[in-house]
Amino acid sequence: MQGEATTIRITENEGKLDAIPQNRTPGSGRAGAKSWQYSDHMENIDGYLMKYTNLVTGWQYRFFVLNNEAGLLEYFVNEQSRPQKPRGMLPLAGAVISPSDEDSHTFTVNAISGEQYKLRATDAKERQHWVSRLQICTQHHTEAMGKMMSQAQGQHRDLIQSIEGLSAVPGLSSLDPDVLMLKATSMATMNCLNECLHILHLQQVARQRSSLGAGPTIEWLEPKLPDILKNGSSSLGNFATEEGLLQGSQLELSSPESCSFSGEREDIDAEDELEDSFTDREEDLGVVEEERSIILHLLSQLKLGMDLTRVVLPTFILEKRSLLEMYADFMSHPDLFVAIADGSSPEDRMVRFVEYYLTSFHEGRKGAIAKKPYNPIIGETFHCSWKVPRNVEASGESPQGNPEPASTQEPYQVRFVAEQVSHHPPVSGFYAECQERRMCVNTHVWTKSKFMGMSIGVSMIGEGCLHLLEHEEEYTFTLPCAYARSILTVPWVELGGKINIACAKSGYSAAITFQTKPFYGGKLHKVTAEVKHNPTNAVVCRVQGEWNGVLEFSYTSGETRAVDVTKLPVTRKHVRPIEKQGPTESRRLWQHVTESLRQKDIDKATEHKRILEERQRTEERHRAETETPWRTRYFDREGEGWVYHKPLWKTSGFKS
Numbered sequence: 001m002q003g004e005a006t007t008i009r010i011t012e013n014e015g016k017l018d019a020i021p022q023n024r025t026p027g028s029g030r031a032g033a034k035s036w037q038y039s040d041h042m043e044n045i046d047g048y049l050m051k052y053t054n055l056v057t058g059w060q061y062r063f064f065v066l067n068n069e070a071g072l073l074e075y076f077v078n079e080q081s082r083p084q085k086p087r088g089m090l091p092l093a094g095a096v097i098s099p100s101d102e103d104s105h106t107f108t109v110n111a112i113s114g115e116q117y118k119l120r121a122t123d124a125k126e127r128q129h130w131v132s133r134l135q136i137c138t139q140h141h142t143e144a145m146g147k148m149m150s151q152a153q154g155q156h157r158d159l160i161q162s163i164e165g166l167s168a169v170p171g172l173s174s175l176d177p178d179v180l181m182l183k184a185t186s187m188a189t190m191n192c193l194n195e196c197l198h199i200l201h202l203q204q205v206a207r208q209r210s211s212l213g214a215g216p217t218i219e220w221l222e223p224k225l226p227d228i229l230k231n232g233s234s235s236l237g238n239f240a241t242e243e244g245l246l247q248g249s250q251l252e253l254s255s256p257e258s259c260s261f262s263g264e265r266e267d268i269d270a271e272d273e274l275e276d277s278f279t280d281r282e283e284d285l286g287v288v289e290e291e292r293s294i295i296l297h298l299l300s301q302l303k304l305g306m307d308l309t310r311v312v313l314p315t316f317i318l319e320k321r322s323l324l325e326m327y328a329d330f331m332s333h334p335d336l337f338v339a340i341a342d343g344s345s346p347e348d349r350m351v352r353f354v355e356y357y358l359t360s361f362h363e364g365r366k367g368a369i370a371k372k373p374y375n376p377i378i379g380e381t382f383h384c385s386w387k388v389p390r391n392v393e394a395s396g397e398s399p400q401g402n403p404e405p406a407s408t409q410e411p412y413q414v415r416f417v418a419e420q421v422s423h424h425p426p427v428s429g430f431y432a433e434c435q436e437r438r439m440c441v442n443t444h445v446w447t448k449s450k451f452m453g454m455s456i457g458v459s460m461i462g463e464g465c466l467h468l469l470e471h472e473e474e475y476t477f478t479l480p481c482a483y484a485r486s487i488l489t490v491p492w493v494e495l496g497g498k499i500n501i502a503c504a505k506s507g508y509s510a511a512i513t514f515q516t517k518p519f520y521g522g523k524l525h526k527v528t529a530e531v532k533h534n535p536t537n538a539v540v541c542r543v544q545g546e547w548n549g550v551l552e553f554s555y556t557s558g559e560t561r562a563v564d565v566t567k568l569p570v571t572r573k574h575v576r577p578i579e580k581q582g583p584t585e586s587r588r589l590w591q592h593v594t595e596s597l598r599q600k601d602i603d604k605a606t607e608h609k610r611i612l613e614e615r616q617r618t619e620e621r622h623r624a625e626t627e628t629p630w631r632t633r634y635f636d637r638e639g640e641g642w643v644y645h646k647p648l649w650k651t652s653g654f655k656s
Contacts, residue, residue: 042068042140045133050120051075054463054476057502059120062087066133071141073109073117073134090117093141097134099127107131114459156186265633265645266582268383270413273574276384308449308456313372315606317491320594322586323373323447324382324418327430332363332570334386334414334434341437341468342391346506350531351541353466353475353501354510355553355563358527361480361495362548362565370484370491374590374609376420376428377616378630382586384573387411388434412436416573419634421642422446423620427462429635431644438469440649444635444642445479456484463641467649477501480514494525495547507535514547525549 046065053060062075063082071093074086081087094112104124109117121127163183166173173179302311319326331337336356343349390409418430425446433440443464450457460479467474481497496516502509508531515526529543538556545551546565553561581588589612596605623630635642 042136043133044068045130046079047126048079049075049130052118052120054478054500054502064119064130066130066137068137068140071137071144075117088117090115091141092134092138093145095134095138097131097138099131109134156189159183159186268415268417268576270385270415270574272576272580273385274577276572276575302451304451304453306451308451315593315597315609316602317372318593318597318605318609319371319373320597321373322376322380322382322590324376324380324420324428324430324586325384326364326373327418327428327443327445328382328384328416328573330360330364331386331414331416331432332573333359333568334388334571335569337414337432337441338388338412338434338437338439339391340466341439341470346471346473346503346508347531347533347540349468349471349473350475350501350503350506350508350510351553354512354529354531354541354543355551357477357501358512358529358543358547358551359563359565359568363568363570365493365548370487370493372484374586374593375426376586377584377589377612378420378423378620379584379633380420380586380589381582381584381634382416382418384416384575386414386416386571386573388414388571417634417644419632421632421635421637423616427642429632429642429644431634431647433648435648438648439467440469440644440647441466442644442647452483454485454487456487458482458484467647469648473503473505475501475503480512483516495527508533508540512543527551 044066046063048061049064050059051062052058062077063079065074065076065082065086067074071091072089073092074089076082076084076087090109090111091113092109092111096108096110098108098110100106100108100118105122105127106118106120107127107130109119119130121130160183163179166176166179302308321329333356336352336359340349340352340356343352389411412434413436414432414434416430416432418428421427421429421444425448427444427446429442429444431440431442441464443462445460445462448459448461450459459481462479464477464479465474466477478499480495480499483494483496484491485494486492494516495514497514499512499514500509501512510529510531512527512529515522515528517524517526523546525546525548527543527545527547529541530539531541531543532539540556542554543551544554545562548565551563551565553563555561575587576585578588578591583589587594592608593605593612596602596608622628632642634645636645
């Protein structure tokens with residue numbers, strides 16, 4: 001691709017490439033007209049760079065503009081579209097600009113928000129020019145933020161002095177509750193701003209040091225975890241009981257030499273599965289209120305931006321299910337999933353997929369309170385299925401060919417399997433299929449959580465792919481971030497971020513934005529989406545509303561349609577009874593923790609959880625000592641992802 005860099009240029013139609021005139025390179029524009037000599041003055045530059053989008057789309061030429069005055073890096077589809085709204089932009093204050101060590105042309109721009117642009121210049125000189133100009137702009141705007149911080153500190157001091165001087169004013173007192181609240185709010189705001197400025201400073205140092213090292217990284221910026229918060233060491237004082245097994249509910253424990261989480265694949269008999277009878281809803285806030293002192297103790301150990309992957313969290317904030325089962329609960333509207341294949345056109349099928357995607361998150365949450373599902377243990381699995389009534393007209397089946405009414409026909413069956421394929425990093429693979437409709441979806445997700453002050457953010461890193469074999473279409477998609485807000489009072493869940501759905505064959509794509517609530521005003525849980533036909537750049541459908549409320553679909557024909565997520569029918573999954581499950585299936589594995597949480601016996605639940613995690617660590621040490629590699633059961637590593645071992649698209653009889 002690098003060898004073609006001077007002969008390819010993006011056209012206005014997204015994703016298509018045309019030849020660039022040989023007398024103009026992609027790096028031309030004001031950036032190309034300048035000499036490559038480094039200088040310290042600020043300079044607005046623009047030009048073509050290649051931007052990495054995803055595994056499907058790959059690299060695309062985009063026209064980039066460095067706006068020094070605003071401190072923004074903006075990009076457009078091409079130079080001609082520059083008068084229009086930018087396709088995307090990154091604020092550079094606090095950003096990290098990093099030349100890549102994979103080649104001499106590539107570099108990354110990592111914004112303080114976590115968003116990243118991976119870019120490629122024509123050659124090493126052009127990369128150096130962009131990197132140096134971006135770094136100068138970044139330093140200028142980061143220092144400007146520091147000056148603003150100094151001004152804010154001065155205003156804070158003036159406020160405190162004014163409050164302390166109220167005693168001399170008749171009728172006012174510095175001990176008035178409202179005045180004390182104002183003082184505390186100002187102090188908390190300044191502390192938060194100081195932490196943010198500290199992180200920005202660390203990133204500035206990282207950028208300076210990365211130029212001396214082999215390759216830059218941001219991970220080391222996260223403060224080192226104190227030993228007390230690491231898995232494998234003692235938990236926080238109030239989080240665990242004494243060592244030893246609990247009486248009355250013996251766990252299935254054995255030494256790693258005689259038992260391992262890794263095992264043989266198991267064929268699940270659908271006849272063994274029964275309709276799920278569990279109706280746990282996470283509505284009880286009492287325990288959270290009672291244990292607020294423990295939460296405060298935990299928060300005192302954390303720093304802004306800290307990776308929480310290895311932090312032992314208190315048991316009382318846990319949901320009564322594993323993360324693997326939570327992924328299954330996102331499939332609680334299997335009728336909408338199956339209906340995707342009924343779409344009469346590529347456009348219709350993309351809109352149906354967007355509808356299924358947007359309606360899946362509400363039922364995946366068990367109640368309004370933000371609690372955390374169990375971290376799956378490596379090798380843990382979860383199996384279930386759903387029965388979906390047949391729709392004769394939608395599926396195209398002929399009533400004449402089958403006089404039996406749809407209500408008496410065997411329902412479609414959607415099968416689901418999930419497995420925790422990695423421990424560090426924590427990666428889950430899950431797969432669902434409907435053989436009768438020749439459709440399946442394969443997804444791998446790495447959950448990465450970090451501390452954000454009064455919130456916890458969880459990034460869902462990974463990718464999924466829906467296969468419609470009947471239409472020979474593949475839909476790739478990503479997942480939004482999740483946030484647990486107000487963790488000191490009544491914690492609640494919010495989704496945020498931009499995700500994309502794309503079908504390379506049809507040329508249709510969808511851009512979905514989960515909007516987080518602004519600090520002042522605004523609505524909760526807002527989401528917008530736009531379905532586009534990329535070859536013509538035509539928008540065919542727009543969606544707006546709340547992902548846990550009402551969604552409104554608007555079509556180019558003027559037609560509108562509303563979907564109330566809260567009123568959609570929920571199909572109960574079918575799960576084998578615990579006594580018929582294997583020892584590493586989620587419900588059997590966590591049954592004692594779940595039962596203790598139902599009984600509100602937090603000490604007992606904590607001990608059962610500790611024993612499970614200790615067994616995992618023991619087995620991990622044993623594998624390291626014996627140099628025994630971990631073997632997954634249902635998912636195989638393919639490139640950067642994980643794929644189900646027997647997907648429909650590889651199965652004889654289901655191939656097109």
